[in-house]
Amino acid sequence: MSRTRHYRDLIAWQKAMDLARAIYASTEEFPRSETFGLRMQLRRASVNVASRIAEGHGRLTDAENRKELSAARGALSELQTQLELAASLGFIESAAGEKLLDLSTEVAKLINGLLGVLNPGEN
Numbered sequence: 001m002s003r004t005r006h007y008r009d010l011i012a013w014q015k016a017m018d019l020a021r022a023i024y025a026s027t028e029e030f031p032r033s034e035t036f037g038l039r040m041q042l043r044r045a046s047v048n049v050a051s052r053i054a055e056g057h058g059r060l061t062d063a064e065n066r067k068e069l070s071a072a073r074g075a076l077s078e079l080q081t082q083l084e085l086a087a088s089l090g091f092i093e094s095a096a097g098e099k100l101l102d103l104s105t106e107v108a109k110l111i112n113g114l115l116g117v118l119n120p121g122e123n
Contacts, residue, residue: 007057012110016050016072019103023079026100030091038086045079048072049107053114062118069118073111080104 007013023046030039049072056068080101087097 007054010053010057010114012107012114013050013053013057015103015107015110016046016053019079019100019107020046020050022100022103026092026096027086030086034091038082038089038091042079042082042086045075045082048075049079053111066115066118069111069115073108073115076104076108076111 020043023042027039027042034040052068052072052075056065056072059065059068083092083097083100083104086092087094092100
């Protein structure tokens with residue numbers, strides 16, 4: 001596989017960064033009691049997705065890249081679960097929560113596409 005020169009060129013990374021920025025913005029108004037709870041978990045997970053994509057790109061082998069992309073996919077599932085919880089608790093408006101989930105689904109598809117290129121048939 002021919003790699004892009006820089007992880008910043010990966011659409012998956014760009015969309016994951018968009019997702020992280022959107023998570024930060026949407027969690028700004030969480031209750032004060034959630035400062036170190038769900039708010040921080042959502043932010044950490046969203047940053048982890050983009051970070052793992054970048055880290056995988058920087059690895060020397062496709063196997064190492066797959067491992068990091070797999071971890072990014074896991075962090076994304078964690079993020080989606082936390083988003084659903086935040087919406088059900090009323091911390092995020094339903095429409096905003098749906099937009100965030102849609103963006104996270106788009107990121108998941110992009111990660112799956114990268115995994116498919118690295119090792120077809122093992123998503």
